[in-house]
Amino acid sequence: MIYNARWGILATGGIAKTFVSDLLKDPKARGALDVSHTVTAVASSSSKSRAENFISELNIPGTPSAYGSYEDIVKDSNVDIVYIATPHSHHYQNARLALESGKHVLCEKAFTVNAAQAKILCELAKEKNLFLMEAVWTRYFPLSIQVRELIQKGEIGEVLRVITDLSLGNSDYWDASHRMVNLDLAGGALLDLGVYPLTWVFQTLYHTLPPAQRQPPSSIVSSMAKYPGTGADESTTMIITFPTTTPSGTSHAHHRTSHAVAMTAFAVGTNPDLRNSTGPAIRIQGTKGEIQVDGPAFRPLRFRVIPKNESDTKVREVECAIPDGERGMYWEADEAARCVRDGKLESEGLPWEESIVIMQTMDEIRKQHGLVYPEKIESTEYPVQL
Numbered sequence: 001m002i003y004n005a006r007w008g009i010l011a012t013g014g015i016a017k018t019f020v021s022d023l024l025k026d027p028k029a030r031g032a033l034d035v036s037h038t039v040t041a042v043a044s045s046s047s048k049s050r051a052e053n054f055i056s057e058l059n060i061p062g063t064p065s066a067y068g069s070y071e072d073i074v075k076d077s078n079v080d081i082v083y084i085a086t087p088h089s090h091h092y093q094n095a096r097l098a099l100e101s102g103k104h105v106l107c108e109k110a111f112t113v114n115a116a117q118a119k120i121l122c123e124l125a126k127e128k129n130l131f132l133m134e135a136v137w138t139r140y141f142p143l144s145i146q147v148r149e150l151i152q153k154g155e156i157g158e159v160l161r162v163i164t165d166l167s168l169g170n171s172d173y174w175d176a177s178h179r180m181v182n183l184d185l186a187g188g189a190l191l192d193l194g195v196y197p198l199t200w201v202f203q204t205l206y207h208t209l210p211p212a213q214r215q216p217p218s219s220i221v222s223s224m225a226k227y228p229g230t231g232a233d234e235s236t237t238m239i240i241t242f243p244t245t246t247p248s249g250t251s252h253a254h255h256r257t258s259h260a261v262a263m264t265a266f267a268v269g270t271n272p273d274l275r276n277s278t279g280p281a282i283r284i285q286g287t288k289g290e291i292q293v294d295g296p297a298f299r300p301l302r303f304r305v306i307p308k309n310e311s312d313t314k315v316r317e318v319e320c321a322i323p324d325g326e327r328g329m330y331w332e333a334d335e336a337a338r339c340v341r342d343g344k345l346e347s348e349g350l351p352w353e354e355s356i357v358i359m360q361t362m363d364e365i366r367k368q369h370g371l372v373y374p375e376k377i378e379s380t381e382y383p384v385q386l
């Protein structure tokens, strides 16, 4: 039997369009035979007509309802799960609104502005018996799953170092009001882009361990450069240390730790030509070899496994192409649908605890550089008019 998830789309900006366009693709074409998706409602905080335009522009089939407020969409009994596609500043308020109204939630990254907000959302989802997931789409790529499995199987031995970058190489400066640099919208490279290098750090050095052995970073050191005029970060470099555990869970006799260097920046790029990126954006280095993942870190399409040169095994190149006209956001949607179908409150691909540890890591980095967002959006108060 196919489970059909009924989606409510909260906000009509850039990523909402991309997400819905992927949601409308036939799941069977990607081998998903057990779930399907219907967009039953769209809400815009700007106007009902904006929601209507979104529905017609994307050719959403059926008769989805159009709402001119977020308060209305969460009351719609035809909506099972709300996809939140607002700026970071608004995630906490919007996700609370949906959860308080009894809706399951898939919330865009960065999950919230800080870890305190993330914790409250997770507690609320638990209390209300609702599914909640941070929409880190990259985690649900078959490529990410394969890389995690290879690490778990010991293909590159003990992973001791990860180097990862998502930097844009923009030649133009954004206007101070743009969500990428506007403190009122919790802008900045760290929250918007840094979550991806951090995703790679955590999904390789943390998530690959059995849950009971996952330990938060033992040390976080960082550098940050601020964006002229707004004070958001435009470049952040992090060195993160994890206590190393062996697969059986016992600490190494000589207490070897694993290290990660995670970088994000606006003005310099991972690769000078991000659209045609060919070089590795992620290097996962183990005692028996290395896995290199080509960028961009948010949408990787190729990786290679490079055994240590004393081994006879050849370099293995793995292509994970996505068909033209598709983004690859449907895998996270399939995961959300399956979790709702199965009555799961959180996704094993990105458990609440891990989203919170990542938010805590970003809190610590912001603290090291005095990057504070306006009180209203750092607050855990609800409801707050933003």
Ligand SMILES: NC(=O)C1=CN([C@@H]2O[C@H](COP(=O)(O)OP(=O)(O)OC[C@H]3O[C@@H](n4cnc5c(N)ncnc54)[C@H](OP(=O)(O)O)[C@@H]3O)[C@@H](O)[C@H]2O)C=CC1
Residues within 6 Å of the ligand: 010, 011, 012, 013, 014, 015, 016, 043, 044, 045, 046, 047, 050, 085, 086, 087, 088, 090, 108, 109, 110, 135, 137, 179, 185, 192, 298
């Ligand atoms: N997974 C991915 O690949 C990507 C994820 N993202 C994430 O998605 C989220 C939204 O980003 P994106 O779609 O690029 O942003 P946009 O600015 O394009 O859209 C944001 C939408 O949020 C709504 N909104 C509500 N309040 C405000 C406000 N005060 N200021 C601005 N917009 C507001 C608006 O929709 P309305 O008027 O209809 O209410 C607006 O269109 C962010 O969390 C971002 O990190 C972004 C890009 C890629």
Ligand SMILES: O=C1OC[C@@H](O)[C@H](O)[C@H]1O
Residues within 6 Å of the ligand: 192, 193, 298
């Ligand atoms: O999530 C994202 O991925 C792609 C980037 O271009 C965008 O700014 C970011 O929000």
